Amino acid sequence: MPCDLMLIAYDGSENARRAVEYAGRFLAADRAVVLTAWEPMARQAARLSGLSGVVQPEWMPDDEIEDIAFADAKNINSEGVRLAKLAGLNAEARTVECTTTIWNGIVEVADELDVDIIVAGTRGATGIRALLHSSVADAVLKHCHRPVLLVPPGRTPEPKP
Template identity: 40%
Template sequence: MTDSTLTILIAFDGTWRARRALEQAARFLRPGAVELITAWEPVTRQTARALGRTGLPQTTVELEYDDHDAAQTHARAALEEGVTLAGDLGIKARAHLVETSGTTAQAIIDAAKELDVDVIVVGTRGLSGVRSWFNTSTAEQLMQNGGLPVFVVPPAEDEEQPEDGDDHDTPLSAF
């Protein structure tokens, strides 16, 4: 049985974590339809931010702007994969590609408010201990700042998970 009254936003970046979150949302929330969002950041902005971390003046590298952005292309492909997976799970998904100039969490929160959703679904890396001190958690930011219920899907303990970088993670988002 599906719940057609619940409006769900699922953050999807194409990683195994995002696929698991979508699968678990289908299993436990049983939505008839979802809003699927992929947040991405232009390569030029990623480069400028990375340069800022080095302490070098950002004017030392000339950034080129063009209509073709590799991060956008990757994000669009991830979003299309999410729509296909949702369909395979019996869920109708509306796709939203969102360019972010801030954090991924803020892009998700802004989209959730604009789309007037009831709950946000997001996967997480499930980091703990010292590693969690140095990694920003989008799921945690959503819970603290979103003002909406957040359905957080951790990695399964018995599930073999790809090593970092093995499942085409890119800087388009870090759910």
């Protein structure tokens, strides 16, 4: 029996593409919202430069020009919707501007839409890298109160001797 609504977190990565494929293969839903979370360029620049407050640098476009990060998010999201439709899902587009973290944006939209399940790809980090850099998918799993389908990355074939 299909669920009413699934949310697919899509960032354009190979792992996200794989998650869309698996959602179409193993899940049925009346609707599938493909979500791409994004952060404005001014906030990214401030965060990367270590500034405590968000200061708009001189090189940033004014309010009448679309933020490059938003334009990129829309393009990525369109690709995700196209892939979801190819996977047999009744897909629709959604983007969210993150004010804190990407995972928080995903959880907030899932709560707002009252989705039945969240689908996300994982980076597949192991060892110390996994300890130092938890993934967005891991944070979604830890902080949401809904079922989550985490799709691990595909294995790279070993080279033949």
